[in-house]
Amino acid sequence: MGATVGSALGRAGPRARRSLRVLPAVELATLAVLVAVPFILSERAELITLMTNVVILSLLAISFDLCWGFSGIMSFGQALFFGVAGYLVALVGRDLGFSQLWGTLPLAMLAGGVLAAALAVFLLLGRRAPTSIFVAFGTLTGAYAAERLVAGWQYVGAGNGLSAIKLMAFGSYEFVEGVEFYSVALTALLLVYAASRWLVRSQLGLVLAGMRQNEERLAFFGYRVQVFKALVFSFAGMIAGLSGALYSYHQGFTGPSNLGPGLSTTAVIYCLFGGSGTLIGPVLGTAAIELLSYVLADTDAIRQFWPVILGIVLLVVVMFQPTGLLGLVVSARERIGSFGVRRRAR
């Protein structure tokens, strides 16, 4: 990132503000499209299903972005929280017969958050600060171990996973695939987006931006950077949990691969492709990749090698365009963002 945090703080006056216009425009356009989807596509059920998937997976991508783009934790374990929450709502539906969304979705978020917090305490906190490689590798190992464990555990369906998950309900109304489910998912996305946007623009977000610039220096200032990382990681875990619960309900199925490094990597690709370090980037990346996958899936030759294409996309983005799609239109200065209460110019 070219500009420093210092210059982001020193922002004042209308001229500086005028240059900060691209991201809000992109955000508004995306919002408009997402809200318009049910009205435009109400005839095409399969496209509504696709868009619901996009919205749900966007949540997962955002949760990864909070870790990597905002606090510098390379997490290969977002699918762990996603998958555990997915299994949890499936089990609550199966064994307790309960699937009211006002109960299960917060429960899923709680599970994701607690699990992420536990992992963060283990990996991040402690007398010695761990290396970032160790943290990245720890999350990968967690996801891999969980996938292996679940794949061999009969109670949760072992390798076959859990199918015919009890439908998500509100009162006596049950949500099946379609416009209603899409609305629930979109509401969740909007809430999460608003909360994340507030978080990364708060004073805490400013600390995170400082950490991205120079973690050591911030530590010398007296910030306990690992604690901040752990907080954001836990918050991201909650979002991943919400995403996982919605995904399970929507698919009516959950399996070991929803826990593993494979899905975690997919979240990484969504986020980096769209543009990490901005919140709208992961949403756009998810939409772009899922839509592309939908269009290309009809051709057999391409479908077989779709994962290869994803790998090439990741490699190309990492090598040549680290700021992703959004980096093409958004300046480095704007990516850093602005923080705290907006004060009047001196």
Add this chain to the structure above:
Amino acid sequence: MDFAIKFAFDILAFTSVMVLIVLGLGVIASMMGIFNFAHGELVLLGAYTVYLSDEHGLGAWPGVIAAPVVVGLVGFVLERTIIKRFYATPIIAMLGTYAIGLIIREIVRGLLGGHYKSIPEPISGAFSVGGLDFSIWRSFIIATTLVVIAGSWLLLARTSIGLRVRGALENPMLARACGISTGRLYAFTFAFGAALAGLAGALIVPLYQLSADIGIRFLVQAFLSVMLGGVGTFEGPVLGASAVGAMASGLPWVVLPVLADPLVFVIALAFVRLRPQGFIAAGRV
């Protein structure tokens, strides 16, 4: 007693494979500071080479001999084209190598058609010592590993190439200033590490079924070994590999097999967390 010896032999064979994989990973990690997330897939490529040669009626032997060469060349090309861009940014390197691994894995999966393939041991049968049967192929693995360890050690400690490698490891800037081409040295080291992975893949494929996913398991275990042993040393990764290999093959006898793998990871991670420098502190080769 007989059982104990058999058991120790099996653990030794598995550990040998781990040592081969880990040696390559560890050399690359200490030398360039890059954790190669595609290492598991280089093992897979080695295994796939053997499968190809077996499939084309040549038998497994040409494959076993070709695997280190083929994978070493692949490693060399990867280093020259992609990896060398990542030296300044180790975390991005992780993503980049992960992407490479993903590409290799999925191509192999496409070529295998999602099936599991098994390949017969190139030398089957067993020999007996004191009334106990030992598999010849496993003994061959152990012997090869010992030769490779000895060879690598001699190369590093007794030759002028090794001296340059150690110099570049200790202080890359100074090494460059002395006229050592660190770029070429890095390419050579990466190719060497890849070749070791290829050899390991070729040796293990008769013991495991060949599938696209064997790489990731070895990757996770090899990483733990390198961290357990300590980056920047020669003995460290070898010791770490022995510890992880022994745990991974020993624990299934003690606890439920399903729990064994995750348990190995948890134990190793916890150890690394408490002692980040590993068994042996860095600073010498």
